[in-house]
Every structure is written in structure tokens, then in C-alpha cells.
Amino acid sequence: MTNPFGDLAGWVTDVIEALGYAGVAVLVALENVFPPIPSEVILPLAGFLAGQGRFSLPAVVLAATVGSVVGALILYAVGLVFGEARVRWLIRRYGRWLTVSERDLDRAVAWFARYGPAIVFFGRLVPIVRSIVSIPAGLGRMGLGQFVVYTALGSAIWNVALIGAGWLLGDNWEAAAPYVEVLQYAVIAAVAVAVVWFLSRRLFGEGRRRL
Numbered sequence: 001m002t003n004p005f006g007d008l009a010g011w012v013t014d015v016i017e018a019l020g021y022a023g024v025a026v027l028v029a030l031e032n033v034f035p036p037i038p039s040e041v042i043l044p045l046a047g048f049l050a051g052q053g054r055f056s057l058p059a060v061v062l063a064a065t066v067g068s069v070v071g072a073l074i075l076y077a078v079g080l081v082f083g084e085a086r087v088r089w090l091i092r093r094y095g096r097w098l099t100v101s102e103r104d105l106d107r108a109v110a111w112f113a114r115y116g117p118a119i120v121f122f123g124r125l126v127p128i129v130r131s132i133v134s135i136p137a138g139l140g141r142m143g144l145g146q147f148v149v150y151t152a153l154g155s156a157i158w159n160v161a162l163i164g165a166g167w168l169l170g171d172n173w174e175a176a177a178p179y180v181e182v183l184q185y186a187v188i189a190a191v192a193v194a195v196v197w198f199l200s201r202r203l204f205g206e207g208r209r210r211l
Helices: 004-019 021-033 039-051 057-098 102-115 118-123 134-139 144-210
Strands: none
Touching (some): 004 021, 004 039, 039 057, 039 144, 057 102, 102 134, 134 144
């Protein structure tokens, strides 16, 4: 019986070895546009290869972050150019191939409407959301410069975490997957704390003004 994970890891290795840092950037850009390609494989494996001395660790992180921004800009452009009705039609028709549903889009649109540009930063640290959050940013015509900065910062944190895990784990880089789940829960908790702080500050501020 074939091992799909092993086959994917072999393909990722071949691409990175053939194209170098450009290969890392291309794979990460594709992962942002096509979520079934897991960053949980690409990034730890890139970190493992850097740990072997075949690549520079900072350069791998930079290449991955550039790829993240490029992939995010593609989806941002989809939202900006096509509009919500056509995006929903595309998801209904092709979403199953991308493992993305209208419910995922609804959630991302609601989060963007409620929390604004901040969700572009925090969303980069949550699987699936990290890709689709670019679409409501485009639909909402978020400033391009701000979008790129927030995307780069959030993506850099995600990339450092996964590439660093692969670098530290060495031959056991495949064991990085559980750490991704821990990171996801930590980010969700941080977002929840930030929301509570924001709402509390707003409510107490309104109370003081009334007094």
C-alpha cells in the first residue's frame, strides 16, 4: 500500500532541490491558493533540509514568506476583481477540489467584518482560514499596502514556527504536525483574549463618557 504522505514529501523534496529557494516560495504560494497542499509538510521539510546545511535557515524563512504573500495576493485579487457573487459561484463549483466551502467563506467574511484588518494578521496562523481570509480582504477593498504588511507579518510567524520545528526535529520532522495543532489553539486563545480586551475597553469607555 502506497504512503501518500511519503509520496508528497518526496515530491516536495524534488521541487525544493531542483529550484532551491524559488521552489520553497512556489510551493508555499501554491499551498495558499490550493489548501490541500499542506504547509505542515512543506515548511518542516524545508526546515529539515536547512538543518542539514543544504539551505540557509533565514533564507528559507524569507522565501516561504514571499511565497505566502504572493499566494495571498492572488486570492486578494480574486475577491477584488470578481466580487462576492462570482466568488461564491466559484466555490460552489470548484470548492470541493480546494477543500473550501461557502461556510468557510461565510466565516471569513463575518470575521473580517467584525474584526477588520487584524484578522488578516491572526488568520495567517490558523489552517484553512490563513488562505481564505484573503478573499474577504479583497471583497472589502482593504488597502493593498496594509494587506501585504499584515500578511507578511502573520505568515512570517507561521513560517518560522513550522520551519523551526523541522530544523529542530531533524529526521523526525514529520512529528511537527502535533505542534501545528498546539499553535492553532494558542492563536485562537490569543484572538479570544484580544477580542475580550477590545470589547471591555469599548464598553468601559462608553460608560465613562456617559458619566
